[in-house]
Amino acid sequence: xxxxxxxxxxxxxxxxxxxxxxxxxxxxxxxxxxxxxxxxxxxxxxxxxxxxxxxxxxxxxxxxxxxxxxxxxxxxxxxxxxxxxxxxxxxxxxxxxxxxxxxxxxxxxxxxxxxxxxxxxxxxxxxxxxxxxxxxxxxxxxxxxxxxxxxxxxxxxxxxxxxxxxxxxxxxxxxxxxxxxxxxxxxxxxxxxxxxxxxxxxxxxxxxxxxxxxxxxxxxxxxxxxxxxxxxxxxxxxxxxxxxxxxxxxxxxxxxxxxxxxxxxxxxxxxxxxxxxxxxxxxxxxxxxxxxxxxxxxxxxxxxxxxxxxxxxxxxxxxxxxxxxxxxxxxxxxxxxxxxxxxxxxxxxxxxxxxxxxxxxxxxx
Amino acid sequence: xxxxxxxxxxxxxxxxxxxxxxxxxxxxxxxxxxxxxxxxxxxxxxxxxxxxxxxxxxxxxxxxxxxxxxxxxxxxxxxxxxxxxxxxxxxxxxxxxxxxxxxxxxxxxxxxxxxxxxxxxxxxxxxxxxxxxxxxxxxxxxxxxxxxxxxxxxxxxxxxxxxxxxxxxxxxxxxxxxxxxxxxxxxxxxxxxxxxxxxxxxxxxxxxxxxxxxxxxxxxxxxxxxxxxxxxxxxxxxxxxxxxxxxxxxxxxxxxxxxxxxxxxxxxxxxxxxxxxxxxxxxxxxxxxxxxxxxxxxxxxxxxxxxxxxxxxxxxxxxxxxxxxxxxxxxxxxxxxxxxxxxxxxxxxxxxxxxxxxxxxxxxx
Numbered sequence: 001x002x003x004x005x006x007x008x009x010x011x012x013x014x015x016x017x018x019x020x021x022x023x024x025x026x027x028x029x030x031x032x033x034x035x036x037x038x039x040x041x042x043x044x045x046x047x048x049x050x051x052x053x054x055x056x057x058x059x060x061x062x063x064x065x066x067x068x069x070x071x072x073x074x075x076x077x078x079x080x081x082x083x084x085x086x087x088x089x090x091x092x093x094x095x096x097x098x099x100x101x102x103x104x105x106x107x108x109x110x111x112x113x114x115x116x117x118x119x120x121x122x123x124x125x126x127x128x129x130x131x132x133x134x135x136x137x138x139x140x141x142x143x144x145x146x147x148x149x150x151x152x153x154x155x156x157x158x159x160x161x162x163x164x165x166x167x168x169x170x171x172x173x174x175x176x177x178x179x180x181x182x183x184x185x186x187x188x189x190x191x192x193x194x195x196x197x198x199x200x201x202x203x204x205x206x207x208x209x210x211x212x213x214x215x216x217x218x219x220x221x222x223x224x225x226x227x228x229x230x231x232x233x234x235x236x237x238x239x240x241x242x243x244x245x246x247x248x249x250x251x252x253x254x255x256x257x258x259x260x261x262x263x264x265x266x267x268x269x270x271x272x273x274x275x276x277x278x279x280x281x282x283x284x285x286x287x288x289x290x291x292x293x294x295x296x297x298x299x300x301x302x303x304x305x306x307x308x309x310x311x312x313x314x315x316x317x318x319x320x321x322x323x324x325x326x327x328x329x330x331x332x333x334x335x336x337x338x339x340x341x342x343x344x345x346x347x348x349x350x351x352x353x354x355x356x357x358x359x360x361x362x363x364x365x
Numbered sequence: 366x367x368x369x370x371x372x373x374x375x376x377x378x379x380x381x382x383x384x385x386x387x388x389x390x391x392x393x394x395x396x397x398x399x400x401x402x403x404x405x406x407x408x409x410x411x412x413x414x415x416x417x418x419x420x421x422x423x424x425x426x427x428x429x430x431x432x433x434x435x436x437x438x439x440x441x442x443x444x445x446x447x448x449x450x451x452x453x454x455x456x457x458x459x460x461x462x463x464x465x466x467x468x469x470x471x472x473x474x475x476x477x478x479x480x481x482x483x484x485x486x487x488x489x490x491x492x493x494x495x496x497x498x499x500x501x502x503x504x505x506x507x508x509x510x511x512x513x514x515x516x517x518x519x520x521x522x523x524x525x526x527x528x529x530x531x532x533x534x535x536x537x538x539x540x541x542x543x544x545x546x547x548x549x550x551x552x553x554x555x556x557x558x559x560x561x562x563x564x565x566x567x568x569x570x571x572x573x574x575x576x577x578x579x580x581x582x583x584x585x586x587x588x589x590x591x592x593x594x595x596x597x598x599x600x601x602x603x604x605x606x607x608x609x610x611x612x613x614x615x616x617x618x619x620x621x622x623x624x625x626x627x628x629x630x631x632x633x634x635x636x637x638x639x640x641x642x643x644x645x646x647x648x649x650x651x652x653x654x655x656x657x658x659x660x661x662x663x664x665x666x667x668x669x670x671x672x673x674x675x676x677x678x679x680x681x682x683x684x685x686x687x688x689x690x691x692x693x694x695x696x697x698x699x700x701x702x703x704x705x706x707x708x709x710x711x712x713x714x715x716x717x718x719x720x721x722x723x724x725x726x727x728x729x730x
Contacts, residue, residue: 047407047584220534222542225587
């Protein structure tokens, strides 16, 4: 996949590129499990999310953001920046949103758009987006799902769950360098966009849809990234989506069981859906910031600190994309060593074995 | 440079990436010849231009777009999409904008922003942006310059010419794959942005400036492209900007002289500044669309068709970025053969020699 990046840059209106582009768009629809258009933008996942806000908002619209972490907060800020009347259903960071929370918040009526975060990377929580989307649709709202760190890793059925807009990006489960991002858009959402008053140009859905229908891009795309994406989507579909979901669920289980065996306390929920990133509380007296930098400096291993209010309190082990169980055991072994050196009271020598056992327990998702 | 793309993808908050990012931002300021911040976005050149419109517009503002080709038309459409009151100074495609045209158009007073296209890629015209910017500034307007296909190829002095905003992208003279784009922003423009009412999030200047000041990016950047850009900017600065300008001027001259020697009529102006792309009228009875596809299919050589109303009537030979004179002679030789086969009455066997002579006439720019 990285080799694809180093191919000579081709012109985005050349025949070679159009073949790659067409195949990429078809593969994206397969991964999204949708018949809707999947629109491609040269931007970050946040930029693609902004396309949803810009194309569905007229100033003063009532819109609801359900947030329980850093990304949810970002979407709330964005919706306000576009002049919507924000109803902010704000849970504590790390809480798992429940359908009843959303039902109560929607009871005031007349909410036009509901924004949900499927996998909240800052906390490791993966919500039951099917149930939440259903509540939002019953209330007559459009449903926008941030699937940036979930699509391709955990089940997400765009059409079967009737989700109007699913946002994703190239760099997470799609295993590609960052630079392009996508939204699937239902016919009803596309129609609503034609009447939305917020200004937009490069992120305009209709302009992008018209160009894509002719296998054109309205603006110069990141051709190298699209080429790499084509290869990466091929790998994912060859593995099979169900197999990828199963692999992620088992990776999550291995990571949780290994951490618990060491005597650590999980921050993210101890459940199968939590298959994207495992958040772990740093033991008493150990700053997570130190753990993260020790792993980087001593072993070249990347794990993540907590964000915002959780900085220093939790560390996060990612297992999304091109990971296998030995990436998890390596991270666990290094965490074990660094924590022991920092004087934390942890159980030595059991985490890796327990993780491998948990990986082997093949419970179908 | 392409090899840099194939390096493993590094995390955008890792120390390795921050070093590359810092060097890239410093090199960009050198290429821009500015002390202002150069803000980097994961988007196309059009997206970076949109950041200027989004950050400088409140609905109803009077703003002027000077257009004389496809890109100027795009900027006019964008300014309208953002709700400004557009004064559209619209020249014929291929005309070279003169300072007096702009002075008259500004006489109505109270224009807040003037948008100029330095190199209009659709026609090959490079305008005297220094003189035009000076007229705009005398009228008290902010000056925004589309430098997407000029920065690094022809002289563009951001600070010395007091240009508030210069927009550019990675994929033209900066010799890099597309995917990241930039704007330099003067202190006055940044201050004005804080009062501009148009909604924006990923393209917000202040949010980006604050993150860059800490060598952070507000949203996941296209790390692979930034790494390639770092290498490409190093190549450009090693060559030296003046040497690169001289090379582009000589490439343009070689292309024009070769085409004229063949008996072809230039569409772009026969002047030194026209150093980015040479537009040539297709001879009587020959469709430029055919010329372009024959070159591609028979020889694998990419030249461009006319855009919009010029489609089929002109073809364009690009000479921006990593080009030397043999790229020009190759294109001319192939054009000569294809036109002769199409029955056009052209002079055979002189274009390449004349182009090489013109290249050798070293007139300092």
